[in-house]
Amino acid sequence: MGPSLYLELPPSSLFKFPPDWAPPALAPPPATGTLRAPFNLDAGIYNKVLTPAVPLTIAAVYATTVSLLNAYNRSHGNKPWRISKTRAFYAFVIAHNIFLAVYSAITNVAMGRALYRITPGFSQHGLVDNVDAFCKMNGPRGLGDATTFNGTTSSWEVKNSLIHLGPEGTPDPTDVGRLWNEGLAFWGWWFYLSKFYEVLDTAIILAKGKRSSTLQTYHHAGAMMCMWAGIRFMSAPIWMFVFINSGIHALMYTYYTVSALGFKVPQGIKRTLTTMQIMQFVVGASFATLHLFVAYTVPVSTPYTLVHTITSAVESAATAASSSLNSAATAVATAGLGAYLRKLAYRAAGEEGLAENVRDEQGHIFGPEASHHVETREEVRWRNEYVKVHCLDTTGQAFAVWLNVIYLMPLTYISALFVRFFIRSYTKRSSVGTKKQAATKAVTDAAHGVDREVEAFGKEIENLEWKAITNTDLRNGISNVSELIQKNASKEQIETAVKQTEKQLKQTSGKAAEVGRKALDNLKVKADQTKENGAAAANKVKQEVDQSQEALQKRIEAKIQESLKEKEKEDKGKYNGEVKKEESEGDEEPEPEGLSTTDPNKTDTSYAEMIKQ
Numbered sequence: 001m002g003p004s005l006y007l008e009l010p011p012s013s014l015f016k017f018p019p020d021w022a023p024p025a026l027a028p029p030p031a032t033g034t035l036r037a038p039f040n041l042d043a044g045i046y047n048k049v050l051t052p053a054v055p056l057t058i059a060a061v062y063a064t065t066v067s068l069l070n071a072y073n074r075s076h077g078n079k080p081w082r083i084s085k086t087r088a089f090y091a092f093v094i095a096h097n098i099f100l101a102v103y104s105a106i107t108n109v110a111m112g113r114a115l116y117r118i119t120p121g122f123s124q125h126g127l128v129d130n131v132d133a134f135c136k137m138n139g140p141r142g143l144g145d146a147t148t149f150n151g152t153t154s155s156w157e158v159k160n161s162l163i164h165l166g167p168e169g170t171p172d173p174t175d176v177g178r179l180w181n182e183g184l185a186f187w188g189w190w191f192y193l194s195k196f197y198e199v200l201d202t203a204i205i206l207a208k209g210k211r212s213s214t215l216q217t218y219h220h221a222g223a224m225m226c227m228w229a230g231i232r233f234m235s236a237p238i239w240m241f242v243f244i245n246s247g248i249h250a251l252m253y254t255y256y257t258v259s260a261l262g263f264k265v266p267q268g269i270k271r272t273l274t275t276m277q278i279m280q281f282v283v284g285a286s287f288a289t290l291h292l293f294v295a296y297t298v299p300v301s302t303p304y305t306l307v308h309t310i311t312s313a314v315e316s317a318a319t320a321a322s323s324s325l326n327s328a329a330t331a332v333a334t335a336g337l338g339a340y341l342r343k344l345a346y347r348a349a350g351e352e353g354l355a356e357n358v359r360d361e362q363g364h365i366f367g368p369e370a371s372h373h374v375e376t377r378e379e380v381r382w383r384n385e386y387v388k389v390h391c392l393d394t395t396g397q398a399f400a401v402w403l404n405v406i407y408l409m410p411l412t413y414i415s416a417l418f419v420r421f422f423i424r425s426y427t428k429r430s431s432v433g434t435k436k437q438a439a440t441k442a443v444t445d446a447a448h449g450v451d452r453e454v455e456a457f458g459k460e461i462e463n464l465e466w467k468a469i470t471n472t473d474l475r476n477g478i479s480n481v482s483e484l485i486q487k488n489a490s491k492e493q494i495e496t497a498v499k500q501t502e503k504q505l506k507q508t509s510g511k512a513a514e515v516g517r518k519a520l521d522n523l524k525v526k527a528d529q530t531k532e533n534g535a536a537a538a539n540k541v542k543q544e545v546d547q548s549q550e551a552l553q554k555r556i557e558a559k560i561q562e563s564l565k566e567k568e569k570e571d572k573g574k575y576n577g578e579v580k581k582e583e584s585e586g587d588e589e590p591e592p593e594g595l596s597t598t599d600p601n602k603t604d605t606s607y608a609e610m611i612k613q
Contacts, residue, residue: 003128003143003386006295010398011390013151014292019395023149023156025050025232029173029185035110037186046189055228059221062199066217069206075522080209093204094260101253103194107187107246111239114183117176128296135294135391137184137234139163141177144298144384148393159387161301179239191242192227195220222407229403233396237288237404244280248273285408288401294391299384474508474516477501481523494527 028041048054073079083089118141120129129143136146145160156165166172175181199220202212230238252273258265343358392398481497498520505516 003125003299004297005128005131006388007293008295010292010392014390014392014395014398016395017399019233019399020151021396022151022154022394023170026170026180026185026234027173028189029181035113036181036183041186041189049193050189050228050232052228052232055224058196059224062202062224063217063221066202066206066212070211073206073209073211075525076209077526078209078211081207084207084209089207090260094257096200096204097253097257097260100194100198101250101257104246104249104253107191108243108250110183110187111243111246114179114187115239115243117182118179131294131296131391132298134179134239135236135291135296137178137180137236138171138175139178140175144300146178147171147175148389151394159298159300180234184239184242188227188231188238188242191246192224192231195224195227198223218410226400226404226407229396229400233394233400235291235397235400236391237284237291237401240284240287241404244284248276248280251276281408281411285405285412288404288408291391291401292398295388296391297386297388300387302383302385474501474504477504478516478519478523481520481527485523485527498524498527 025047027043028046029037031037031040118133120133120141125143132143132146133141136148139145139147139158140163142160145158145163147156147158147163147165149155150157156170158165164172171180173181202216202220205212205216227238227241229235230241255265255269255273339358339360346352346358392401477497477500481494481501484494484497501520505513505520508516
C-alpha cells in the first residue's frame, strides 16, 4: 500500500471555540544571514505581540477612531485638515507609499523563495508529497517526516523514529524544508505587524477631509485578526495570505507612489489591480477552506517482534540429560552443584513446577525436563505502515482557517457584486459600441456600483444610533431638514423646518433626544456652511461678470474711438475736397456726408446698444 489522498469531512475534534491555546508560541527562528531569517528577533517581543489582546485592542481602537473621525469630517463639510496642505504631509505620503511598496516586494520575494525550497515537484510520491509539504509547517522535508503537535498528549511528536525533536521537546529550529523555518516564521511575523502600520492609509484619507470607506475599515481591522491567528497557531493556509497579499501590495503601493508624484497611470493598470484584488479574495477563501477537508496517508515507523526458536540449546540439554540419567555425578558436572541441589530441594519440598524450571549456569534447563522445553528469543524490528493524517492538527489551526473564511466572505460577496454589475453593464453596452469600449465602461460601472452598495451599508452601520429615535415626527422632521439642505432651499424654508423639528425634540427624552439633538446640530452647521459657500460662490461669479463687463466695455470704447478717428479722417478728406470744388464752382454749400440730419446722436445710440448687449 502506498500513500493516498482523501477528501472527507473534517473531524469534530478540530472544531472548538475558543480554541486550545496549545501549543505555546515557538521562539523566533535563529538568524541565518539569508532570506530565511536575515537577523535575530527578540524572543520576548516576538511572543508578546502574538497574545490575543494586542490585535483585539488595536483593531477595536482603530475602527472606533475611524468612525468618530468620519463623523467629524462630515460635520465640518469634509474639508481637508490644515496639515494635509503642507509639504511635510506630501513628503510623508510619498515616503509611506515607497516604504510599503519596497517592503511588500521583499516579503513577496522571500516567501517565493521559501515556496520554491519546500515544493517537492514531481517526486516519488507525487501529489501526496506536495500536499504534505504545504500542510505541515515544522520539521525536515519528506513525506511523514514532519513534526506535529498531538493535542491528546499535549506534546510535539515525530512519526519517523530517525528524526528527533529539539532539546526543549519542540521542533528543531535548524530543520530545513518546511515553511515555518524556511521564512514564514520570520516574514509572516513582520507581515502581521505591518497590518498595524497600514492603518496610516486611513489616516491620510481622513486628513484630506475624505470619508474612510467601510470596506477599508473592515479590511484593515480584519487583516490584523486573521494574520494574528495564522501566525500564532502556525496554520497552513497563512502562507498564501503573506505571499499573494504582499505581491499585490507591492504593485498597489507602487501605483499610489507614481500617482502621488503626478504621473498619469493607464486605466488598464488600475483595472488589472482591481481584478487581482478581487481574485485574491475568491481564491484565498476557497484555498483556506480546502485544508479542512484534506487527509492523506504517511509512512509511520512501526515496531514489530520476531520470535526465534533456539534448537541447539534444547539438543545439548537433552543430550546432557540422557547421559546423566544413571549418574548424579554427571548431572552435577553438567548443571553445576548449586543448580542440582536447588532442583533436589524443590522436589523434596513438593514444588515440582519450580524444580523443572531451575536453570544451570548458562541459563539452560537441565535434567529430564530439558527434552520437553523449547528456548525462544525475541527480536524487535521496524517497518513502515501507512497511517491516515489530517492536513490540520490542532483546534487553533482550524480556528485560523475559519476566521479567515468568515473574514473573506463579505469581500467575496463584494467580488460577486462586481461581477454582477459588470455583466449587467456589459450586456447593455455591447450593442452600442465595440466590445473593448463596452468592457472598459462596464468595469467603471461595476466599480461605482460596488462602491454605492458598500457605502450604503457602511453609512447604515455608522448611523445605527438613529434607530434610537422612536418618535416618528422627530425623525421625519430631521430628514426634512436634511433634504432641504441638499436641495439648496431658501434660508426661510430651512429655518422654518428647524423650528418645527425643535418642537418635536422638546417632546422627546432620553437617548432619542440626545441622538436627535446631535443630528439637528450637525444639520444646522451644514446649513450655515452651505449658505456661506453659496454666498461666496455668488460673489465670485458676480465679480467675474463685473470684470468681464468692464473689460468688454473698455474694448468697445476703444473700438468706437478708433472708428470715430477713421471717420473723422475720412470726413476731413472729403470736406477738403468739397471746399476746393466749391471754390472752383461757386458759393453752393453742400451738406457734409457722414452726419445724419435726422439723428445726430446715432453713433451714441449704437454704443449704448452695444453696452447693453
